[in-house]
Amino acid sequence: MSAPKKVVLAYSGGLDTSIILKWLQTEYGCEVVTFTADLGQGEELEPAREKALLLGIRPENIYIEDLREEFVRDFVFPMFRANAVYEGQYLLGTSIARPLISKRLIEIAAMTGADAVAHGATGKGNDQVRFELSAYALNPEIKVIAPWRLWDLTSRTRLIDFAEKNQIPIAKDKRGEAPFSVDANLLHTSSEGKVLENPAEEAPDYVYQRTVDPEAAPDTADYIEITFEKGDAVAIDGTPMSPAALLTALNEAGRKHGIGRLDFVENRFVGMKSRGIYETPGGTILLEAHRGIEQITLDSGAGHLKDSLMPRYAELIYNGFWFSPEREMLQALIDKSQEHVTGTVRLKLYKGFARTVGRWSEHSLYSEAHVTFEEDAGAYDQKDAAGFIQLNALRLKLIAARNRRLKR
Numbered sequence: 559m560s561a562p563k564k565v566v567l568a569y570s571g572g573l574d575t576s577i578i579l580k581w582l583q584t585e586y587g588c589e590v591v592t593f594t595a596d597l598g599q600g601e602e603l604e605p606a607r608e609k610a611l612l613l614g615i616r617p618e619n620i621y622i623e624d625l626r627e628e629f630v631r632d633f634v635f636p637m638f639r640a641n642a643v644y645e646g647q648y649l650l651g652t653s654i655a656r657p658l659i660s661k662r663l664i665e666i667a668a669m670t671g672a673d674a675v676a677h678g679a680t681g682k683g684n685d686q687v688r689f690e691l692s693a694y695a696l697n698p699e700i701k702v703i704a705p706w707r708l709w710d711l712t713s714r715t716r717l718i719d720f721a722e723k724n725q726i727p728i729a730k731d732k733r734g735e736a737p738f739s740v741d742a743n744l745l746h747t748s749s750e751g752k753v754l755e756n757p758a759e760e761a762p763d764y765v766y767q768r769t770v771d772p773e774a775a776p777d778t779a780d781y782i783e784i785t786f787e788k789g790d791a792v793a794i795d796g797t798p799m800s801p802a803a804l805l806t807a808l809n810e811a812g813r814k815h816g817i818g819r820l821d822f823v824e825n826r827f828v829g830m831k832s833r834g835i836y837e838t839p840g841g842t843i844l845l846e847a848h849r850g851i852e853q854i855t856l857d858s859g860a861g862h863l864k865d866s867l868m869p870r871y872a873e874l875i876y877n878g879f880w881f882s883p884e885r886e887m888l889q890a891l892i893d894k895s896q897e898h899v900t901g902t903v904r905l906k907l908y909k910g911f912a913r914t915v916g917r918w919s920e921h922s923l924y925s926e927a928h929v930t931f932e933e934d935a936g937a938y939d940q941k942d943a944a945g946f947i948q949l950n951a952l953r954l955k956l957i958a959a960r961n962r963r964l965k966r
Contacts, residue, residue: 559701560587560819561586561587561628562586562588562617562672562673562674562701562703563588563589563672563673563674564589564591564670564671564672564673564674565582565586565588565589565590565591565672565673565674565675565676565703566590566591566592566593566663566666566667566670566674566675566676567579567582567590567591567592567593567670567675567676567677567946568593568595568659568663568675568676568677568689569592569593569594569606569610570594570606570678571594571603571605571606571607571609573611573717573721573726573728573729574678574717575678576609576613576721576726576727576856577711577717577720577721577724577726578676578678578705579592579610579613579615580613580721580724580726581705581709581711581720582676582703582705582718583613583614584724585709588674589619589698590615590619591615591619591620591621591666591667591670591672591900592606592610592615592619592620592621592622593622593623593659593662593663593666594607594620594621594622594623595623595625595658595659596622596623596624596625596626596949597629597655597658597659597743597744597745597747598626598629598742598744598802598805598806599742599743599744600742601742603622604622606622607620607622607731609727612727613726618803618923621662621666621699623662625658625662626744626802627800627801627802628658628659629655629743629744629745629802630744630745630801630802630804630805631753631800631802632658633654633655633657633658634654634745634801634805634841635790635791635801636889636892636893637650637654637875638789638841638844638845638848639789639790639848639892639893639895639896639899640864640867640868640871640872640888640889640892641845641848641849641864641865641868642868642871642872642893643707643845643868643872644824644872644873644875645822645824645825647820647822648822648824648836648876649745649746649820649836649838649841649842649845650872650875650876651743651745651746651747651748651836651838651841652684652685652741652743652746652748653684653688653875653876653878654745654875654880655743655745656685656688656689656692656878656880657692657878657880657881659689660675660688660689660693660696661674661692661696662690662699663677663689663693664693664697664700667697668697670811671890673700673701674700674701674702674703675693675700675701675702675703676702676703676704676705676868677689677690677702677703677704678705678706679704679706679727680706681704681706681707681830682828682830683826683832684826684827684876684877684878685825685838685921686704686706686707687828687877687878688877688878688880689702689875689943690702690704691878691879691881692878692880692881692884693705693735695881695882696881702895709851716825735752736752737749737764738751738752738753738754738765739751739752739753740767741861742767742768744802744805744806744809744840745805745838745840745841746768746818746836746837746838746841746940747767747836747837748834748836749761749765749767749834749835750832750833750834750835753765754833754834754835755833756833757823757833760821761821761835765835766819766835766837767817767837768809768813768818768837768839769813769816769818769837769839770813770814770815770816771815771816772815772816772817772819772909772910773816773909774816774929775814775815775908775910776814776815776922779815779906779908780811780814780815780906780907780908781904781906781907781915782794782795782811782843782902782904782905783795783796783902783903783904783905784808784843784844784847784902784905785849785901786847786851786899786900786901786902786903787900788896788897788898788899788900789848789893789895789896789899790896791804791844791847791848792804794807794808797924805840805841805844806840808839808840808841808843808844809839809840810840811839811843811907812839812842812843812907812912813838814907815907815909815910815911815912816910817839817840817841817842817843817907817910817911817912818836818837818839818840818841818843819837819910820834820835820836820838821833821835822834822835822836827876827877827878833871842912843859843905843907843912845949846905846912846914847903847905847912847914848899849914850903850905850914850917851899851900851902851903851917851919851939852899852903853914853917854901854917854918854919854923855898855899855900855901855919855921855922855923856895856898856899856923857923860895862893863924864891864895867888867891867892870888871885871888871889871892871904874888890921899920899921900919900920900921900923901917901918901919901920901921901964902917902918902919903916903917904916904917917958921960925937
């Protein structure tokens with residue numbers, strides 16, 4: 559790959575990406591554009607602008623964007639229509655943020671005439687795959703630079719030395735090793751590494767940042783009602799909200815009751831197992847509510863087909879294939895299934911759990927007349943079940959008769 563002339567860097571303003579910024583300048587002598595995304599990570603982003611200016615980036619080459627609404631509307635909500643869960647438990651909070659960041663990197667590269675993009679993901683993780691597959695799907699000609707796979711700054715000591723030689727400010731707590739690494743956005747917080755690397759050891763209490771300990775949560779439950787339109791949540795307790803505002807409110811409700819904690823050992827796409835501590839308070843409530851409204855509005859055939867496809871859909875997102883044709887094909891099927899997923903769900907929040915306790919909809923397929931144990935006024939003739947059973951039993955009878963004959 560020839561040396562890039564201009565690079566758009568996914569830039570957090572932290573030590574690692576600041577070192578990458580300076581490394582790009584010194585290694586390639588190229589112009590650098592920084593892009594910092596507000597995805598609801600809860601951090602002040604203006605320091606990233608100040609740090610970029612300090613490192614010689616021109617003001618017009620610094621992009622800081624609030625993407626919270628787009629993130630929830632165009633990425634989180636479509637994923638939740640599918641009830642996507644990776645390996646039975648993980649709600650894909652990190653995975654779903656990467657395609658949006660990549661999308662903006664490519665768009666900014668086009669706007670600024672850059673011929674390359676760069677990211678700070680390491681060569682051991684999933685994020686390098688997600689960033690780069692998304693980038694190539696959107697611009698097959700783009701150059702992607704992954705410094706962690708290229709440089710010789712392979713230890714914390716070397717990183718600190720490089721930073722000091724290049725006048726990169728280092729926070730005091732960065733001179734030592736952090737006890738664990740954190741990735742956060744509006745959907746979740748992910749903590750990995752260091753004190754968490756031994757899966758046999760319980761995670762220290764201080765790892766949890768977004769939720770209270772369920773044992774210390776209030777002794778009184780809260781009830782909330784979430785209204786859906788075509789599979790997307792649109793209101794809480796009757797108050798309409800934008801996607802990001804709604805997820806923010808659910809996060810607070812979940813935080814209070816210690817909802818959404820997960821200690822999980824997952825299979826990374828690159829082949830190794832990894833232990834992470836995830837906190838997804840609002841997403842856990844949202845998933846429970848969405849399943850609750852689907853219970854009465856989604857036909858069994860459509861629902862069972864959708865559930866059978868969900869693991870594949872979740873795997874595509876986890877592995878970085880958001881912009882693949884197969885994910886888009888599955889999304890079209892999922893979105894079709896949501897045409898009547900409209901109504902309201904009441905949930906009980908208590909001591910780490912969110913449970914559906916009521917659901918209603920004008921689109922409901924639930925018929926009390928058909929399922930009642932009381933007189934059904936002819937809505938259902940129980941005698942019809944005999945023929946239904948006999949037809950479904952026919953092949954089982956034939957198999958049993960064959961097996962009995964062969965044993966004689």
